[in-house]
Amino acid sequence: MSGWLKVIGLGPGNEALITPEAQAALDAATDAVGYIPYVARLENRPGLVKHASDNRVEIERARHALEMAAAGRRVAVVSSGDPGVFAMAAAIFEALEEGPEDWRALDLEVLPGITAMLAASALIGAPLGHDFCAINLSDNLKPWALIEKRLRLAVEADFAMAFYNPRSKSRPEGFVRTLEILRDACGDSRPVIFARAVTTPEEEIRVVPLTEARPDMADMRTMVIVGSSQTRIITREGAPLVYTPRSA
Amino acid sequence: MSGWLKVIGLGPGNEALITPEAQAALDAATDAVGYIPYVARLENRPGLVKHASDNRVEIERARHALEMAAAGRRVAVVSSGDPGVFAMAAAIFEALEEGPEDWRALDLEVLPGITAMLAASALIGAPLGHDFCAINLSDNLKPWALIEKRLRLAVEADFAMAFYNPRSKSRPEGFVRTLEILRDACGDSRPVIFARAVTTPEEEIRVVPLTEARPDMADMRTMVIVGSSQTRIITREGAPLVYTPRSA
Numbered sequence: 001m002s003g004w005l006k007v008i009g010l011g012p013g014n015e016a017l018i019t020p021e022a023q024a025a026l027d028a029a030t031d032a033v034g035y036i037p038y039v040a041r042l043e044n045r046p047g048l049v050k051h052a053s054d055n056r057v058e059i060e061r062a063r064h065a066l067e068m069a070a071a072g073r074r075v076a077v078v079s080s081g082d083p084g085v086f087a088m089a090a091a092i093f094e095a096l097e098e099g100p101e102d103w104r105a106l107d108l109e110v111l112p113g114i115t116a117m118l119a120a121s122a123l124i125g126a127p128l129g130h131d132f133c134a135i136n137l138s139d140n141l142k143p144w145a146l147i148e149k150r151l152r153l154a155v156e157a158d159f160a161m162a163f164y165n166p167r168s169k170s171r172p173e174g175f176v177r178t179l180e181i182l183r184d185a186c187g188d189s190r191p192v193i194f195a196r197a198v199t200t201p202e203e204e205i206r207v208v209p210l211t212e213a214r215p216d217m218a219d220m221r222t223m224v225i226v227g228s229s230q231t232r233i234i235t236r237e238g239a240p241l242v243y244t245p246r247s248a
Numbered sequence: 249m250s251g252w253l254k255v256i257g258l259g260p261g262n263e264a265l266i267t268p269e270a271q272a273a274l275d276a277a278t279d280a281v282g283y284i285p286y287v288a289r290l291e292n293r294p295g296l297v298k299h300a301s302d303n304r305v306e307i308e309r310a311r312h313a314l315e316m317a318a319a320g321r322r323v324a325v326v327s328s329g330d331p332g333v334f335a336m337a338a339a340i341f342e343a344l345e346e347g348p349e350d351w352r353a354l355d356l357e358v359l360p361g362i363t364a365m366l367a368a369s370a371l372i373g374a375p376l377g378h379d380f381c382a383i384n385l386s387d388n389l390k391p392w393a394l395i396e397k398r399l400r401l402a403v404e405a406d407f408a409m410a411f412y413n414p415r416s417k418s419r420p421e422g423f424v425r426t427l428e429i430l431r432d433a434c435g436d437s438r439p440v441i442f443a444r445a446v447t448t449p450e451e452e453i454r455v456v457p458l459t460e461a462r463p464d465m466a467d468m469r470t471m472v473i474v475g476s477s478q479t480r481i482i483t484r485e486g487a488p489l490v491y492t493p494r495s496a
Contacts, residue, residue: 014269019362021264058494084369086494090377093491097482104484110370114267114360121332122358129338131398133381133407141495142378146406150379153405157398159381234345236352243341246306246334247389 005069005106007089009082009113010041014199017114025111029076033065034088038078056140058088062095066103082115086136086164117162120195120223123205125234125241127193127225130248132160137167137174144174148181155185160231160244163224167215176215182226186210191233191242193225194218207233207242253317253354255337257330257361258289262447265362273359277324281313282336286326304388306336310343314351330363334384334412365410368443368471371453373482373489375441375473378496380408385415385422392422396429403433408479408492411472415463424463430474434458439481439490441473442466455481455490 006025011017026032031049032042039052053061062077069075079087089110096103121128133154139147154161167175189209194217196204206217210226218224230248234241254273259265274280279297280290287300301309310325317323327335337358344351369376381402387395402409415423437457442465444452454465458474466472478496482489 011267016269016272017267017360019259019265019267021262024264082366082370084366084374084376086378089370089374090491090494093373093377093480093482093489094493096489097480104482108489110374112265112362112366112370114362115366118330118332118360118363122330122337122360125341126332126337126358128332128382129341130334131381131383133379133402133405134376135379150405150407153401154381157381157401157405158394159398232341232345234341234352241341241344241356243338245342246338 002107003069003072003074005065005075005077005092005108007077007079007083007092007110009087009111009115010038010078010080011114012081012116012119012199013197017119017199019111019113022111022113026076028074030074031068032076032078033061034078038080042078058091059095062088062091063099065092066095066099066106069106070103080116082113083110084112085115085134116164116198116223117225119198120193120225123195123198124193124207124239126243127191127227127231128160128162129244130160130228130246132162134162134164136164137178138165139171139174147174148177151178151181152185155182158228158230160228161226165220166218166222166224168220172215175218179213179215183210186229188229190227190229191231193242194222195225196222198223205239207240250355251317251320251322253313253323253325253356255325255331255340255358256327257335257359257363258286258326258328259362260329260364260367260447261445265367265447267359267361270359270361274324276322278322279316280324280326281309282326286328290326306339307343310336310339311347313340314343314347314354317354318351327361328364330361331358332360333363333382364412364446364471365473367446368441368473371443371446372441372455374491375439375475375479376408376410377492378408378476378494380410382410382412384412385426386413387419387422395422396425399426399429400433403430406476408476409474413468414466414470414472416468420463423466427461427463431458434477436477438475438477439479441490442470443473444470446471453487455488
């Protein structure tokens with residue numbers, strides 16, 4: 001029996017958003033590898049060994065997964081959302097490229113999942129309904145100047161914008177600066193969506209005008225979506241709907 | 249019994265990529281509304297009326313779906329991929345905003361799906377593994393000058409780029425121009441991925457350097473992904489892997 005490695009997206013939290021393809025791979029795995037809270041989402045069963053690790057050790061985790069697959073294990077590397085969007089897939093390929101040549105012959109697949117921005121977008125309407133960009137606001141691995149440049153160009157392009165990892169306890173100043181840049185560059189009161197822990201019991205969503213968005217409205221479990229200049233709000237009883245028209 | 253409207257993402261084609269949430273909604277619907285090939289994907293069953301319509305009539309289709317839900321039907325509006333990404337959700341909200349006030353009280357939900365760019369990305373590696381943008385190259389509803397502006401700014405921001413609707417028979421010149429702009433603005437041979445009919449029996453994927461990309465490599469069923477300046481190719485036996493590192 002030969003090993004494999006599948007990089008699997010678990011979706012944003014709701015089990016009904018895990019694809020049958022992903023579920024079948026999880027059911028066939030001998031080992032599950034990932035960040036502690038994601039591995040904790042998997043059911044315990046005989047024959048499945050869980051390897052949970054802390055944040056910020058993605059490359060070590062990727063190497064471990066590749067080593068186990070090379071040794072004949074059936075390894076599921078799990079990410080929240082989609083593994084190809086600010087998650088484990090890129091780390092796996094970084095480790096693969098730097099690793100032993102024979103890793104390139106491994107049976108390796110990426111199985112897509114529902115990424116947080118699209119789950120959040122669906123819950124509030126269709127704010128990413130036309131051209132948009134996705135930016136990781138963490139400056140752990142790239143210079144802050146690059147993030148700032150992308151923010152300004154994204155506004156100039158009039159993209160709707162989805163921000164992952166907006167704010168950590170250790171680096172709260174980045175999101176403060178992000179909101180300042182957006183207010184400066186946009187100069188309007190376009191809607192900002194703060195969508196926290198979407199599709200889980202802790203889900204919280206609110207929509208505020210950019211002029212009223214505050215840094216403490218986001219934490220690391222929050223997805224932030226900023227409309228383009230054309231994004232519209234439909235008021236109704238209860239939560240409003242936010243969408244970006246197809247002509248935007 | 250009161251009506252509802254759910255805007256449902258069927259994913260890129262493979263039935264194992266339809267979420268259980270979407271499948272449950274399809275099973276409970278009395279009416280399915282959508283573009284002919286997407287409605288054709290649904291199983292026929294007693295109690296389900298199919299309303300298939302041609303392309304380019306999205307607003308009429310949206311109004312019809314809203315009218316049926318208001319009349320007490322359980323209406324599934326189906327899109328390929330994710331309904332919030334260049335699909336039916338924005339059209340539904342456009343029709344809702346222009347329509348009668350009581351439509352705003354409808355029981356209305358958007359159910360996310362696996363969008364084509366993320367399915368294509370997973371098949372080739374992780375080319376959208378860091379900051380990226382998604383642009384609809386169709387100029388049916390927006391001026392070509394806006395598309396061109398976004399392309400140039402996206403290159404300046406060094407986003408990886410995903411292009412939907414790259415080329416139709418009636419407007420072949422847009423994608424010719426897109427490739428010219430990219431070659432001019434990028435000035436390098438970064439990888440371009442042509443991913444056609446992903447996860448279906450007609451699936452075809454190829455990776456070429458930007459300098460060798462040709463307009464006829466894409467049609468309306470093709471998703472085009474262009475790497476950032478940092479996107480890497482891992483060669484191996486068989487298809488190469490393409491990924492954008494987390495520091496890009």
